[in-house]
Amino acid sequence: MSNDFKVRYQENCDAILGEIAQTLASIDTDNLERLSKEILAADQVFFIGVGRVMLSLQAICKRLAHLGIRTHYVGEITEPHFNEKDLLIVGSGSGGSIFPLNIAKKARETVPGCRIVHVGSNPNSEMKDIADFMVRIPVRTKFYLEDEIDSAQPMTTLFEQSILLMGDILAKMIIDEQQLDMKGLWKYHANLE
DSSP: OOOOHHHHHHHHHHHHHHHHHHHHHSHHHHHHHHHHHHHHOOSSSEEEEOOOHHHHHHHHHHHHHHTTOEEEETTTOOOOOOOOOOEEEEEEESSOHHHHHHHHHHHHHTTTOOOOOOOOEEEEEEGGGGGSSSEEOOOOTTTTTTTOOSSSSTTTTTHHHHHHHHHHHEEEEEHHHTTTOOOGGGGOOOOOO
């Protein structure tokens, strides 16, 4: 390995970790606490997003399932009925991605009493009129809003990384709050692998 590559790798590590630390520190913890309470109060938690956001949300969905929370990803083959005791978490940085936005609209129209939370970057999107509240991750979107945290990474990578880590942090906080036994969580882990 060339010394130049090693130096550039470390510089990029430091820059990216700095962006993530700045972003996670900028999330409104009042809304994050509210999200945690909504997750624990819901009968079932449904997630929807697209692209790399979808992958991050699927990882959060799986992790919360490891805590004994009934979670589902919209569109999965075994997706159950969504009702008024359930929570829909919509992940969309822009708040305007067609599929998540339309699923949120459908949930609001079909089950008016349901809870919907938007996790995104753009507080002025159409989601603001659909969601009960928003957990804002104020990073760069395709709109380049004035108050967004900039990133050296391509497109919305920082959002995708931050939503995943935020989900893992929330899971850890739920474990602590509920005093769950870490070893006991393995009973929720897949065992046909």
